[in-house]
Amino acid sequence: xxxxxxxxxxxxxxxxxxxxxxxxxxxxxxxxxxxxxxxxxxxxxxxxxxxxxxxxxxxxxxxxxxxxxxxxxxxxxxxxxxxxxxxxxxxxxxxxxxxxxxxxxxxxxxxxxxxxxxxxxxxxxxxxxxxxxxxxxxxxxxxxxxxxxxxxxxxxxx
Amino acid sequence: xxxxxxxxxxxxxxxxxxxxxxxxxxxxxxxxxxxxxxxxxxxxxxxxxxxxxxxxxxxxxxxxxxxxxxxxxxxxxxxxxxxxxxxxxxxxxxxxxxxxxxxxxxxxxxxxxxxxxxxxxxxxxxxxxxxxxxxxxxxxxxxxxxxxxxxxxxxxxxxxxxxxxxxxxxxxxxxxxxxxxxxxxxxxxxxxxxxxxxxxxxxxxxxxxxxxxxxxxxxxxxxxxxxxxxxxxxxxxxxxxxxxxxxxxxxxxxxxxxxxxxxxxxxxxxxxxxxxxxxxxxxxxxxxxxxxxxxxxxxxxxxxxxxxxxxxxxxxxxxxxxxxxxxxxxxxxxxxxxxxxxxxxxxxxxxxxxxxxxxxxxxxxxxxxxxxx
Numbered sequence: 001x002x003x004x005x006x007x008x009x010x011x012x013x014x015x016x017x018x019x020x021x022x023x024x025x026x027x028x029x030x031x032x033x034x035x036x037x038x039x040x041x042x043x044x045x046x047x048x049x050x051x052x053x054x055x056x057x058x059x060x061x062x063x064x065x066x067x068x069x070x071x072x073x074x075x076x077x078x079x080x081x082x083x084x085x086x087x088x089x090x091x092x093x094x095x096x097x098x099x100x101x102x103x104x105x106x107x108x109x110x111x112x113x114x115x116x117x118x119x120x121x122x123x124x125x126x127x128x129x130x131x132x133x134x135x136x137x138x139x140x141x142x143x144x145x146x147x148x149x150x151x152x153x154x155x156x157x158x
Numbered sequence: 159x160x161x162x163x164x165x166x167x168x169x170x171x172x173x174x175x176x177x178x179x180x181x182x183x184x185x186x187x188x189x190x191x192x193x194x195x196x197x198x199x200x201x202x203x204x205x206x207x208x209x210x211x212x213x214x215x216x217x218x219x220x221x222x223x224x225x226x227x228x229x230x231x232x233x234x235x236x237x238x239x240x241x242x243x244x245x246x247x248x249x250x251x252x253x254x255x256x257x258x259x260x261x262x263x264x265x266x267x268x269x270x271x272x273x274x275x276x277x278x279x280x281x282x283x284x285x286x287x288x289x290x291x292x293x294x295x296x297x298x299x300x301x302x303x304x305x306x307x308x309x310x311x312x313x314x315x316x317x318x319x320x321x322x323x324x325x326x327x328x329x330x331x332x333x334x335x336x337x338x339x340x341x342x343x344x345x346x347x348x349x350x351x352x353x354x355x356x357x358x359x360x361x362x363x364x365x366x367x368x369x370x371x372x373x374x375x376x377x378x379x380x381x382x383x384x385x386x387x388x389x390x391x392x393x394x395x396x397x398x399x400x401x402x403x404x405x406x407x408x409x410x411x412x413x414x415x416x417x418x419x420x421x422x423x424x425x426x427x428x429x430x431x432x433x434x435x436x437x438x439x440x441x442x443x444x445x446x447x448x449x450x451x452x453x454x455x456x457x458x459x460x461x462x463x464x465x466x467x468x469x470x471x472x473x474x475x476x477x478x479x480x481x482x483x484x485x486x487x488x489x490x491x492x493x494x495x496x497x498x499x500x501x502x503x504x505x506x507x508x509x510x511x512x513x514x515x516x517x518x519x520x521x522x523x524x525x526x527x528x529x530x531x
Binding site: 049088091097137 | 246248249250251254255257258259261262264265266267268270296297300301303304
C-alpha cells in the first residue's frame with residue numbers, strides 16, 4: 001500500500017453468481033488482494049442507492065456492486081433493476097463531489113474465478129491510487145474496523 | 159421542552175383526535191406522548207414517535223397551547239439514544255445526502271441543470287445580492303426521477319418570476335441541505351454541522367434577500383439560522399410571498415383553469431402563511447381556486463415521512479388526493495417540493511383508489527402565466 005493507506009472497500013456480491021465467483025477464485029487458489037469486505041445480497045438488484053450511500057457515510061473509500069451477467073439473473077430481471085438503481089446512485093454521489101471511479105457495477109458469473117480476482121485487484125488498485133474518500137468523516141480507522149457487520153444499516157424496503 | 163408547558167395538558171385527547179396519523183396508526187398518540195413527558199421530562203418517544211409527521215395539526219387544536227410538535231425532536235433524540243431508531247426506508251438516501259454533505263467540505267456538482275438547453279432562458283448572476291435557495295431540489299430530481307418528480311421545475315419557475323421582476327438571482331453551488339429533516343428527527347449533530355457550513359456561506363455572500371421554493375428551508379433559515387446564528391441577516395421569502403407582494407409588477411396572462419391548493423404544513427400551520435399563496439394564485443387572471451373542505455389550519459398534511467413511510471401515510475395521501483379530485487379542480491397546486499414528492503409517490507403505484515389529479519408547484523403555475531410562456 002502506498003503511504004500506508006489501506007483503503008476501505010465494500011463489495012456487494014449477489015448470492016447466485018458473484019459470491020459464487022468469489023468462492024471459485026478461492027477454491028481455485030487464485031491469489032488476489034484481500035483488502036475488501038464482502039456483503040452478500042440475494043441479488044444485485046437488492047442493492048439500492050441508500051446501501052451504497054450508507055457505506056460512504058460510514059467511511060468507505062470505494063464500493064463495488066457485482067451481480068450475474070445480463071440474461072443470467074436468477075430472478076430474471078434483477079440485474080436490470082440494479083443498473084437503473086446504480087445510475088441514480090452514481091449521479092447522486094457525483095453531485096456530492098465523489099470521484100466516479102469510487103463506485104462500480106460489474107457482472108461476474110459463478111465460473112469466473114480468475115475474472116473476479118482480476119476485478120478485485122484492479123478495483124483495489126484504483127481506490128488505493130485515489131486515496132481516502134473525500135466524503136469520509138473524521139472517524140478513525142479503528143472506529144471503522146470496530147463496527148460490527150450490519151451496524152447502522154437498519155435499512156428496510158417499504 | 160419545558161415541563162411546565164407540558165403539565166398544562168388536560169389529557170383531553172383533542173390532539174390525538176385531530177392527528178392524521180393516529181386515525182390510521184394507533185401506535186401514535188400525541189396525548190400519550192405528552193402524558194409520558196409530563197410524568198418524566200426525560201422520557202423517550204420510543205418507536206411510536208417516528209410515525210409523527212410534525213405537521214402541527216395537534217398544536218392548532220390544543221386548548222391548553224401545549225407545545226406538542228416542538229416536543230417531538232427532543233423525544234426523537236432520546237429515542238435514538240436508547241436505540242429506538244427509525245425504520246429508514248429506501249428514501250433515507252435523502253438523509254444520507256445531508257449527512258454526506260455535513261461530513262466533509264467537498265465541492266458539489268449541483269448546478270448542472272442550470273446549463274441544460276431548456277434552462278437557457280434563465281438569467282442568473284453569481285454576484286447578485288438576491289439569492290435563490292434551491293435546497294435539495296437537484297438531488298430530489300435525480301433520486302425521484304422514476305416517480306416523475308420535477309422539483310427543479312419550481313426552481314425554474316421562481317427564477318423566471320424573479321427575472322420578470324428585473325432580478326437576476328444568485329444560484330449557488332456551495333449551498334448545502336438546510337438540515338431541516340435532521341433537526342426534526344433529533345439528529346442535532348448533522349444539523350449543526352450543516353448549519354455551520356451554510357452560515358459561513360451566508361456571511362461571505364451577505365445576501366440582501368433570500369428566496370426559497372421550499373417552506374421547510376424558509377422556516378429553518380428563519381427559525382434556526384437567524385435566531386441561533388444571526389445569518390443570513392436579511393429577509394427570507396418563499397416565492398409565494400414574493401409573488402403576493404409584487405404581483406402588480408408582473409404581467410400575467412389569463413389561465414382559464416380551476417385549481418385547488420394544498421397548504422404545506424411548514425408554510426401554513428408552522429408559519430401562518432395561508433393568505434400569501436392564495437393571493438399569488440389570485441394574481442393569475444381567470445385562474446379559479448376551489449378550496450378543499452379541509453384547508454388552512456385544518457389542511458391535510460402530505461404525510462411525507464421518510465423515517466416511517468407505511469400504509470398509514472399512504473392512506474392519508476390517498477384521502478388528500480381524493481379530496482383534491484373531489485373539488486373538480488384540474489390541478490392540485492402545492493408550494494413545497496416535498497409535498498410534490500410525497501403526493502407523486504402516492505400516485506406512482508397502480509392503486510385505483512388514488513386519483514391521478516395533476517400536481518404542480520405554485521411557482522410553476524405562476525411562471526406559466528408570464529408572457530413568453
